[in-house]
Amino acid sequence: MSKTINVAMIGARFMGKAHSNAYLNVGKFFDLELQPVMKSVCARDAAGTQAFADQWGWERADTDWREVVAAGDIDLVDVCTPGDTHAPIAIAAAEAGKHVFCEKPLANTLEDARTMLAAVRKAGVRHMVNFNYRRCPAVSLARQMVEAGEIGEVRQWRATYLQDWLVDADSPYSWRMDKKIAGSGAHGDLNAHAIDLARFITGDEIAQVVGDMKTFVTERPYADGSGSGVGASGAAGKGGMGKVTVDDASIFLARFASGAIGTFEATRMAPGRKNYNRFEVSGSRGTLVWNFEDMNVLEYYSKDDPSNRQGFKRIMATEADHPYVAAWWPPGHVLGYEHGFVHGVYDLLQAIANGTEVAPDFRDGAQCVAVLEAVEKSVTAGSWQTVETVE
Ligand code: SOE
Numbered sequence: 001m002s003k004t005i006n007v008a009m010i011g012a013r014f015m016g017k018a019h020s021n022a023y024l025n026v027g028k029f030f031d032l033e034l035q036p037v038m039k040s041v042c043a044r045d046a047a048g049t050q051a052f053a054d055q056w057g058w059e060r061a062d063t064d065w066r067e068v069v070a071a072g073d074i075d076l077v078d079v080c081t082p083g084d085t086h087a088p089i090a091i092a093a094a095e096a097g098k099h100v101f102c103e104k105p106l107a108n109t110l111e112d113a114r115t116m117l118a119a120v121r122k123a124g125v126r127h128m129v130n131f132n133y134r135r136c137p138a139v140s141l142a143r144q145m146v147e148a149g150e151i152g153e154v155r156q157w158r159a160t161y162l163q164d165w166l167v168d169a170d171s172p173y174s175w176r177m178d179k180k181i182a183g184s185g186a187h188g189d190l191n192a193h194a195i196d197l198a199r200f201i202t203g204d205e206i207a208q209v210v211g212d213m214k215t216f217v218t219e220r221p222y223a224d225g226s227g228s229g230v231g232a233s234g235a236a237g238k239g240g241m242g243k244v245t246v247d248d249a250s251i252f253l254a255r256f257a258s259g260a261i262g263t264f265e266a267t268r269m270a271p272g273r274k275n276y277n278r279f280e281v282s283g284s285r286g287t288l289v290w291n292f293e294d295m296n297v298l299e300y301y302s303k304d305d306p307s308n309r310q311g312f313k314r315i316m317a318t319e320a321d322h323p324y325v326a327a328w329w330p331p332g333h334v335l336g337y338e339h340g341f342v343h344g345v346y347d348l349l350q351a352i353a354n355g356t357e358v359a360p361d362f363r364d365g366a367q368c369v370a371v372l373e374a375v376e377k378s379v380t381a382g383s384w385q386t387v388e389t390v391e
Pocket of ligand 1: 189275
């Protein structure tokens, strides 16, 4: 009989569902030393939170996160709220001695991210940021291959993270378009993932950046509140127009510490691209390509293949000896978006059980925010900026 760990999740919308699904299923597919107990889900709207708790199996529905993070029966606090509340919730949780799992980007400012890192370190609790794409099996495999030298010395990184849900000027306003709440637009929402993937796959740090950002639609209608997922509005029934204070698109060039170079593009305005999170990394001996829209496949070109057999091969990362796959289905029975969340929760729970490190942790999260912030500075200054190092 394994031991248990009591979880409280703050936030009950899109990410709340993805995390709830992970807690529900992780123990059914993976051998766990600590079984999660879904104790409390907390959000502002009492009736909606109760309905969410009933649907997903949370024992209680709460509305005051301060009481929840301090509660004696909570061991792990999972932060699924918009970026502006990550710091106060995570810091209070750490001060109450709770382990903290936090959605990305870690914070809206580097200052907040550093304060969060200091708080979890001081408390000696486990901490992790949910960069879910690291844990798609094909992405974890790409990391293993780069680490093993299978593309040689890494020289160039190309990331494109393209969506189209804001391409229409009448797509509704939501908190994601309010800088005070979201911190930034496509930049923090999507480039954060691309930066994390670049750091994870290459094992390198982004040292200098220069970029540009653009807001194409500067005001949007408030929604009727019927939406769900990315477009859901927090301003139901308000009427009128909301001012967009974040970017719709953000691009930047990067110089890595090793001497490699890279390009990053994030947009919510690319018609036809739904969740086109793609990277291509070229080394001295080969290239790897991954795209979330075909997430089980890793493309691999090796210069070391015989000359008459050169070409990209499509590796289906669905074999039992691919990362995380043995826990699931037979070869060829593909995995999806939700599995990355299950894998993240699995790694976090095992790290808590064994007292071991888990990545990406708050230092990784803060280093990602340092890159995001340096890009924003470069846009204002019109020049290359050096990225601060978070120790
Ligand atoms: C919306 O752009 C969003 O849900 C992001 O917030 C997620 O981090 C990304 O994985 C999918 O798109």
